[in-house]
Amino acid sequence: MEHPLEKGAPFGKGVGEPFFRKVSPRILFDRAAQLWYNTSQYGGGCDSGESIMENNFDLIIRGGTVFDGSGADGSAADVAIAGDRVAAVGDLSAANAATTIEAAGCVVCPGFIDIHSHAGIMPLLCPTSDSKVLDGVTTEIDGNCGLSPFPQTPEMIRKRRDNSTHGIVQDWSSFDDFAARLEDAGSSVNRAFLVGHGKLRACVAGQADRDLSPEEHNEMARQLRQCLDAGAFGLSSGLIYPPGCFSTQDEMVRLCRIAREYDAIYATHIRSEGDGLEAAIGECCDVAAESGVRLQISHLKAAGEGNWHKIDWLLDELRRRLDAGVDLAVDRYPYVAASTTLDALLPTRVAAGGLEAKLRRLSDPDVRSKIAEGFTDPDCWRQVVICSVDTDANKHCEGMTLAAIAEERACGPTEAMFDLILEEQAKVSVVIFSMCEANLEQILQFPLTAIGSDASVRATTGPTSTGKPHPRAYGPFARTLGVYVRERGTLDLATAIYRMTGLAAQRLRLAGRGVLRPGSFADITVFDPETITDKATFAEPHRYSSGIMHVFVNGAHTVAGGRHTGALAGRLLRRG
Numbered sequence: 096m097e098h099p100l101e102k103g104a105p106f107g108k109g110v111g112e113p114f115f116r117k118v119s120p121r122i123l124f125d126r127a128a129q130l131w132y133n134t135s136q137y138g139g140g141c142d143s144g145e146s147i148m149e150n151n152f153d154l155i156i157r158g159g160t161v162f163d164g165s166g167a168d169g170s171a172a173d174v175a176i177a178g179d180r181v182a183a184v185g186d187l188s189a190a191n192a193a194t195t196i197e198a199a200g201c202v203v204c205p206g207f208i209d210i211h212s213h214a215g216i217m218p219l220l221c222p223t224s225d226s227k228v229l230d231g232v233t234t235e236i237d238g239n240c241g242l243s244p245f246p247q248t249p250e251m252i253r254k255r256r257d258n259s260t261h262g263i264v265q266d267w268s269s270f271d272d273f274a275a276r277l278e279d280a281g282s283s284v285n286r287a288f289l290v291g292h293g294k295l296r297a298c299v300a301g302q303a304d305r306d307l308s309p310e311e312h313n314e315m316a317r318q319l320r321q322c323l324d325a326g327a328f329g330l331s332s333g334l335i336y337p338p339g340c341f342s343t344q345d346e347m348v349r350l351c352r353i354a355r356e357y358d359a360i361y362a363t364h365i366r367s368e369g370d371g372l373e374a375a376i377g378e379c380c381d382v383a384a385e386s387g388v389r390l391q392i393s394h395l396k397a398a399g400e401g402n403w404h405k406i407d408w409l410l411d412e413l414r415r416r417l418d419a420g421v422d423l424a425v426d427r428y429p430y431v432a433a434s435t436t437l438d439a440l441l442p443t444r445v446a447a448g449g450l451e452a453k454l455r456r457l458s459d460p461d462v463r464s465k466i467a468e469g470f471t472d473p474d475c476w477r478q479v480v481i482c483s484v485d486t487d488a489n490k491h492c493e494g495m496t497l498a499a500i501a502e503e504r505a506c507g508p509t510e511a512m513f514d515l516i517l518e519e520q521a522k523v524s525v526v527i528f529s530m531c532e533a534n535l536e537q538i539l540q541f542p543l544t545a546i547g548s549d550a551s552v553r554a555t556t557g558p559t560s561t562g563k564p565h566p567r568a569y570g571p572f573a574r575t576l577g578v579y580v581r582e583r584g585t586l587d588l589a590t591a592i593y594r595m596t597g598l599a600a601q602r603l604r605l606a607g608r609g610v611l612r613p614g615s616f617a618d619i620t621v622f623d624p625e626t627i628t629d630k631a632t633f634a635e636p637h638r639y640s641s642g643i644m645h646v647f648v649n650g651a652h653t654v655a656g657g658r659h660t661g662a663l664a665g666r667l668l669r670r671g
Contacts, residue, residue, distance in 0.1 A: 152191070155190060163611045169202065181619070202624050206232065218282055225555070226554060228646055230571065231620040240293075245294065252265065287668040296315065299314045306343060316353055325669070341447070347378075369402050389602065390424070399529055431529075437521075478528040482524040484562075486518065497512055536585045539579055565633075566632055579591070581627075626641060644656065648662065
C-alpha cells in the first residue's frame, strides 16, 4: 500500500519494498518544499544571476556552510535577508548589505523547531524564551500531552483566579483570548499550538472517570472545531494524565476524525510507555488508521529496565504500521531521564474527581496501603529525583531522590511520596531515570524521529529560574549536535538538522519555515559545529548551551555572538 507521504514524490519503483527502507530525508522533504517554498508565493527571491548585484539586502551571512533543512548535505554559500524573508542563497560576493556577518567555519541552517514544547503560560513570565533561543530554537509547538492553556470554562477561570502563577491571572476562555495575551507580551520565538484533549474533556466532564454522553461528545467536538478554526495546528492527548486517562479509544477516534477534516495533526502521549507499551502503541496506531489523521507519537520510549528489550519490537511495529498506510512520525529528547509530576506515578483511579478527591484518598491509610502494594521494585525510588516543589518548607528536597527523602524522614519511600504530594497540594515535579542509552540511539536513528524538548521556557534569572528542572529545558538541540552528531556519530549533521527543522515543519504544515531557501521566513540558526554543546546538567540545569553564535527570528537578530539581543520578533503562528 502506498504511504501517504509517498504520493506524488519521486520514489521510483520498488513496489514490493517497505516504504521505510527506500525513502531518504531529502525525498520526504521535496514534496512539501514544492508546495510551500515557491518563491512567488513569498514575494520573490533570488539565488544566482545578475539580479543579485542589483539588490541591497538588510543583512548578509557570509562564508558559512549552508544546510537547507531538507536532509541534503551542506555547501558553501552566503545567505541574504531582506525584511522577514530569506532573499538569496548563493555566491553573494558582489552584493551589498547594511550589515554583514562572517560565518566562516560555522553552519548556517533553518532555525530549530521544537516540535514538543510545554511552554504553557511561562512565555508570559519569560517572553524572551532565553533557554530556547539560546539553544537555536526559533519556533516551538506548544499544547502537547493534552495540556493546552485553553479552552477554559467559567468555573476553571474562577479556580485559577484563586491560584495564580507569579501573579498571572489565567482568565482567558478561548484560543483567541490566550493568543491575544501572548501577542501583548511579545516573544523571542514563534509559537504554534495544539489543543489539548485533556482541556476539552475537562470542559465538558471535569475530572470524572466515566464515558461521555452524546451531548458531551458534541460539545467537545464543537470546542475542538472552534480551536482549529482559530488556527490551532492539531489535537494532543495525554492518556496517562487525568482526565485524558479516563477516555476511550472511540472518544479519540471521534475527535481525530475532526482533526483529519482540517488536515491537522494528532500528537499523543500514549497510555503507557512501560509495561503496557504494546497495547498503547496499538491503540494510537488504530486511532490513526480508523480516523485517517496524521499521527505524532510523543517522546517515544520503552520506560523501565524491564521494558528496555521491547525496543526492537517497538521500531518494527512502527515500520509495519507505516507499510500498512498509517501516516506517523515520532519525537524524542536526547536524554535517558523523563520528567513529569510526582502524582503521575499513582494509579489513574486515584485522580478521579479532581485534586481534592485525590488528596482525600491519599490521606486514607487503607488507600495508601493498597497503592503501595503496586510498587514492587525497592530500587526504583533511587531513580526518582525531585525537580521542584511549591512550599519553602520542602525546597531542600529539590535535587534529592525519593529514597533519600524517605531516609531523612525515617519512613518508607511510598509514604514519603504520599506525604510530599499532600504537603505540596500535588505541585511536585520529578525527573525519573527510566531509559537506556542504547535504546535512545536506536530511536534517534529511526528516520521519522524529530527532536523536541518536552520542556517549558526558562531563564537563568527571574521567576523561571527556580527549582532543578530537567536539563532538556536548556540543551536538547545543542546536545543532539554535540553528543549524537560530533562525538558519537549516531546521526550525520545533515540528517540531524533535518530532524530539527524540515521534518517538524512538514509534519505540522508550517508554511515557509523549517527550510533555508529564497522566499522562506528568515528563521536562521548559525552555530559552530566544533564547539556546540549543552551545558545544562541534572545537578546544575540552569545553564545555557554554547556554540550557538547567531539566531534570526523573522529576520530579527535575536542572538548575536552567543548573546540574546532582547529582540521580540516571534509570532503566533496559526494553521492555514
